[in-house]
Amino acid sequence: MAFRSAVVTFPGSNCDRDLAVALEKISGTECIRVWHGDAELPDNLDFIGLPGGFSYGDYLRCGAIASRSPVMQAVIEAANRGVPVFGVCNGFQVLTESGLLPGALLRNSGIRFVCREVSLKVENAQSLFTSGYESGQHIRIPVAHHDGNYHADEETLDRLEGEGRVAFRYAEDVNGSARQIAGVLNAAGNVLGMMPHPERAIENTHGGTDGRALFESAIRGLVGA
Amino acid sequence: MKVRVHVSLKPGVLDPQGRAIHHSLEGLGFSGVNDVRAGRLFELDVADSVSDEAIDDMCRKLLANMVIENYRIEKVA
Numbered sequence: 001m002a003f004r005s006a007v008v009t010f011p012g013s014n015c016d017r018d019l020a021v022a023l024e025k026i027s028g029t030e031c032i033r034v035w036h037g038d039a040e041l042p043d044n045l046d047f048i049g050l051p052g053g054f055s056y057g058d059y060l061r062c063g064a065i066a067s068r069s070p071v072m073q074a075v076i077e078a079a080n081r082g083v084p085v086f087g088v089c090n091g092f093q094v095l096t097e098s099g100l101l102p103g104a105l106l107r108n109s110g111i112r113f114v115c116r117e118v119s120l121k122v123e124n125a126q127s128l129f130t131s132g133y134e135s136g137q138h139i140r141i142p143v144a145h146h147d148g149n150y151h152a153d154e155e156t157l158d159r160l161e162g163e164g165r166v167a168f169r170y171a172e173d174v175n176g177s178a179r180q181i182a183g184v185l186n187a188a189g190n191v192l193g194m195m196p197h198p199e200r201a202i203e204n205t206h207g208g209t210d211g212r213a214l215f216e217s218a219i220r221g222l223v224g225a
Numbered sequence: 226m227k228v229r230v231h232v233s234l235k236p237g238v239l240d241p242q243g244r245a246i247h248h249s250l251e252g253l254g255f256s257g258v259n260d261v262r263a264g265r266l267f268e269l270d271v272a273d274s275v276s277d278e279a280i281d282d283m284c285r286k287l288l289a290n291m292v293i294e295n296y297r298i299e300k301v302a
Contacts, residue, residue, distance in 0.1 A: 106239060176239065
């Protein structure tokens with residue numbers, strides 16, 4: 001069975017091509033590109049990617065307008081049916097704003113835009129997206145964001161930790177995120193949002209390939225090796 | 226009808242922008258400022274037929290993020 005993925009482009013997305021290229025290179029199949037104004041998604045998708053960037057110029061709040069766009073109604077329905085949805089950076093912000101993931105992403109505690117490679121600790125290596133890693137493994141993945149400071153109330157944070165829904169944690173303080181959380185899963189495990197960019201670490205010319213295992217895990221989990 | 230919606234961060238939510246503004250005020254020599262919290266003000270011009278419930282719905286569904294923000298609706302005229 002061929003892997004069938006789609007990446008959504010919002011006005012202001014700028015990592016949509018990177019994400020689509022990563023999916024295509026690793027799966028060997030074409031990634032369908034979807035526009036924010038599309039009210040429907042292609043049929044029978046195995047994977048939906050929400051890319052990084054500055055959708056709608058970050059107006060109102062990062063991801064706020066994008067999360068109310070026509071295509072997101074279809075993405076929310078698909079996610080609730082169990083279709084895997086992966087949001088990177090601005091895509092993570094869109095997922096929290098849409099309510100598919102808990103919490104919110106605030107301005108970095110240090111005010112500054114942070115653009116560098118960081119060390120992440122894999123907290124849950126059993127999810128669809130992370131089974132290619134070892135639990136506790138440290139990986140190097142680039143970040144580039146101004147609003148990546150993950151916030152949720154203590155009760156929510158305790159629940160996320162208790163249910164194994166913290167997928168990745170920063171190995172150092174990068175942006176002030178509560179409990180250094182870098183990526184979270186939904187309760188069903190089919191939605192992952194993370195601030196770091198694994199699609200920017202899939203080949204040697206990127207300076208590292210630690211992001212590959214995320215896409216490989218998902219593709220293998222969905223269509224078999 | 227003019228409606229103002231004041232959106233502010235919930236108490237306890239870190240506000241790095243407010244902190245930077247506070248720091249800048251101190252840099253300008255203003256003393257006695259204990260804290261600064263930055264928020265947002267929306268001015269809506271709405272038809273008189275728009276209900277209070279609808280305005281409240283606008284706040285909850287878009288203008289404020291209820292995870293981190295509170296809002297207050299003020300009818301101006």
